Amino acid sequence: xxxxxxxxxxxxxxxxxxxxxxxxxxxxxxxxxxxxxxxxxxxxxxxxxxxxxxxxxxxxxxxxxxxxxxxxxxxxxxxxxxxxxxxxxxxxxxxxxxxxxxxxxxxxxxxxxxxxxxxxxxxxxxxxxxxxxxxxxxxxxxxxxxxxxxxxxxxxxxxxxxxxxx
Amino acid sequence: xxxxxxxxxxxxxxxxxxxxxxxxxxxxxxxxxxxxxxxxxxxxxxxxxxxxxxxxxxxxxxxxxxxxxxxxxxxxxxxxxxxxxxxxxxxxxxxxxxxxxxxxxxxxxxxxxxxxxxxxxxxxxxxxxxxxxxxxxxxxxxxxxxxxxxxxxxxxxxxxxxxxxxxxxxxxxxxxxxxxxxxxxxxxxxxxxxxxxxxxxxxxxxxxxxxxxxxxxxxxxxxxxxxxxxxxxxxxxxxxxxxxxxxxxxxxxxxxxxxxxxxxxxxxxxxxxxxxxxxxxxxxxxxxxxxxxxxxxxxxxxxxxxxxxxxxxxxxxxxxxxxxxxxxxxxxxxxxxxxxxxxxxxxxxxxxxxxxxxxxxxxxxxxxxxxxxxxxxxxxxxxxxxxxxxxxxx
Numbered sequence: 161x162x163x164x165x166x167x168x169x170x171x172x173x174x175x176x177x178x179x180x181x182x183x184x185x186x187x188x189x190x191x192x193x194x195x196x197x198x199x200x201x202x203x204x205x206x207x208x209x210x211x212x213x214x215x216x217x218x219x220x221x222x223x224x225x226x227x228x229x230x231x232x233x234x235x236x237x238x239x240x241x242x243x244x245x246x247x248x249x250x251x252x253x254x255x256x257x258x259x260x261x262x263x264x265x266x267x268x269x270x271x272x273x274x275x276x277x278x279x280x281x282x283x284x285x286x287x288x289x290x291x292x293x294x295x296x297x298x299x300x301x302x303x304x305x306x307x308x309x310x311x312x313x314x315x316x317x318x319x320x321x322x323x324x325x326x
Numbered sequence: 327x328x329x330x331x332x333x334x335x336x337x338x339x340x341x342x343x344x345x346x347x348x349x350x351x352x353x354x355x356x357x358x359x360x361x362x363x364x365x366x367x368x369x370x371x372x373x374x375x376x377x378x379x380x381x382x383x384x385x386x387x388x389x390x391x392x393x394x395x396x397x398x399x400x401x402x403x404x405x406x407x408x409x410x411x412x413x414x415x416x417x418x419x420x421x422x423x424x425x426x427x428x429x430x431x432x433x434x435x436x437x438x439x440x441x442x443x444x445x446x447x448x449x450x451x452x453x454x455x456x457x458x459x460x461x462x463x464x465x466x467x468x469x470x471x472x473x474x475x476x477x478x479x480x481x482x483x484x485x486x487x488x489x490x491x492x493x494x495x496x497x498x499x500x501x502x503x504x505x506x507x508x509x510x511x512x513x514x515x516x517x518x519x520x521x522x523x524x525x526x527x528x529x530x531x532x533x534x535x536x537x538x539x540x541x542x543x544x545x546x547x548x549x550x551x552x553x554x555x556x557x558x559x560x561x562x563x564x565x566x567x568x569x570x571x572x573x574x575x576x577x578x579x580x581x582x583x584x585x586x587x588x589x590x591x592x593x594x595x596x597x598x599x600x601x602x603x604x605x606x607x608x609x610x611x612x613x614x615x616x617x618x619x620x621x622x623x624x625x626x627x628x629x630x631x632x633x634x635x636x637x638x639x640x641x642x643x644x645x646x647x648x649x650x651x652x653x654x655x656x657x658x659x660x661x662x663x664x665x666x667x668x669x670x671x672x673x674x675x676x677x678x679x680x681x682x683x684x685x686x687x688x689x690x691x692x693x694x695x696x697x698x699x700x701x702x703x704x705x706x707x708x709x710x711x712x713x714x715x716x717x718x719x720x
Contacts, residue, residue: 175466181457183392183450188355222361224402227368227375 190219193234195306202298203236206272217274239296240317241269248285263288267296267314279313293317329572329597334433339558339565340425340550340717342371343678348515348546348666351449356391357403359547360445363671364405367441367549372561378551379437381406384414384424384444386669386706389458392450403547404443418619418706419573420444421548421673422713426571428552429715438554445547446668455543462708476540478709480532482585483622487534489586490637494534498525499643500621501538501663507650508660510690513675515666516542525621539621539663546668548675566684569699570604570716572597578708586637591630591703591712598701599632602716607632611716612697613683614654615676617704618661627703628656630712655693658683673704673713680717 187195190207197205207230208215209223216223221231246265252258263280265288280288281297294314304310344366346359354362360383368375383397383404393399397413404411414420414427421444428442448455459475486492499522508517520538528538558565574597576583576590583589595607604610616627625639633654634642642648648656659665659679662672680700682688699718705711 175470177461177465177469179389179458179461181389181392181455182452184452185392185450186351186353186355188358189353190358191355192353220402221358222365222403224405224407225375227361227365227405229365 188221189231190221194219195310197236198298198310199304199306201236202239202301204239204269204272206235206237207233208235209233215272215274217269217272217276237269237271239269239298239311241267241275241294243280243288243290243292243294244268244275245290246280246288261285265294265314267294276311278311280315281313282315329593329600333601336433336435337555338429338432338568339553339555339562340568340677340681341553341558341562341565342367342369342373342551343681344368344370344549345513345675345678346547346671347513348544348668348671348675350515350543350545352447352545354545355403356385356396356445356447356547357400359447359545360400360403360443360549363445363547363549364403364441364443367551368405371551371553373439373551375405378405378409378439378441380410380412380431380440382412382414382424382428382431382440382442384420384427384442384670384674386415386417386420386446387458390446390448390451390455390669400445403445405441416573416707416711416713418617418669419673419704419711419713420670420706421675422677422702422704422715423573424670424674425550425552425568425677425715426573426713429568429571432552432554438557440552441549442552442674443547443549444670444674446671447545448543448668449545476532476535478580479620480535483534483620485585486622486626492637492640494526495522496640496644497534497622497625498522498536498539499640500618500624501525503643503649504618504624504657504661504663506664507658507691508664511660511665513546514660514664515544517660517664535620541619541662541667541672544666544668544672546666546671548671548678550674550677550681564685566681566717567720568715569718570598570600570602572599572601572714574712575707576710578710580709583710588626588630588705588712590710591627591705591714592632594712594714595631595701595703598714598716602699602718604699604716607701608654611654611699611701612695613658613680613693613700614656615659615661615679615700615702616656617673617676618657618663619667621663623705624657624661627705631701631703631714650691650693658688658691658693669706673702676702676704677715677717684717684719
């Protein structure tokens, strides 16, 4: 018998399937402290390895370079930093146009070796500059739930008057 | 016929071991669990992360932790940042395969110090990690029939019982023994003092398997440090040698396997025994840690490991041969049925147990006498792999 190949792929019969599971994730020991600090105080909890001179944001319980235990090496930093790099998103995941386009930045947080991705708020795409200082815009204290949603985005730092982030 | 081409030239030792608690739902992330085990293993080996030249991480399906490519994600918790790093993955067999992978790295001459870590965080997967197993079956032939792992194991246990005239009471005794052994294990999740009646009074999940004949859902991690001979002798006054390793896969069609006897375990065992110079396993093996995710599996695997005659393991168990104080202690740790079953970590936990038993550091779990050689085994992939390691004091 000769082997027949299907030349029209629409002729191939298919069986549909799903992988029917969902997930409950925990933030971890370090992650839980980060979110509780964000919710209560509106600042970022970080851990520092003095020997490697690395300040971890998001915080880690251990130094990934030397494995030092950092569970007692906590500090808090203001939720502000600088635009390290950014992109202007014109289409959503499904290819639909975004109007207006969204500005998404990776913000290096001052006093740390890390940073966070967030939307840039209150400015036009043409006004974004690499290294521009920004502050996190947080949800009002009573609306914070201790998750990434507590950070609405980042906005250009105002020079005068200096408005403190709640 | 020889199963190995030639005996490897370089010897490899285990010089440190570490274990996290095994638990039902950890707040700790998988990375954090891995860190606890890995840092403890380094500490007992008396070395620091900078001394480690390469890292092996064993972790079972991504679908458990719910992070696709979780081997890479777990990197920092395993101490692998900036180092040659390998994810060892053969499903449930991964824990013992992790040490085989690490052994290859050292025996080959590539590295002198390798950190081997295994992690699983199964509690993330909802409503039950069994859901992740629904898709291990062939999508067109098997899945329309709706099989799950429990069916498959119940069918296998029933065939084992029918083939040799074994009663469910005989098998329930495995749960009694292992949960009791685990009472002496500080990391244990489901240690208990129970009777055969308690086991058989628990819910029938899929007859003949009762709930207390199944290992639990667990979060946990384990780790060991491997060293080449020269480095091991410098760093440790009691290195435990990896004398032999073996692994083997049966067909991926479970319906084409011998359900009453795990031939693939036998082949993996003989490979490891040949390398270790073991010709009479029942005389030369003094402590065993066979894989026991289901009660009958320990018996199945003891037979595959040549430590009991086919169909005779239940009788040996009943007369106390496999008790901690018996002729051949089996799962003195408490095994997966007692300590818990964070899949890959459970397999490496068995290696940790041999390390502690052979160094006579197992405390209240210590088997009597002077055990000089032990075997650990895990099983997995699509219920078709046997992974075996033989460890000894010389």
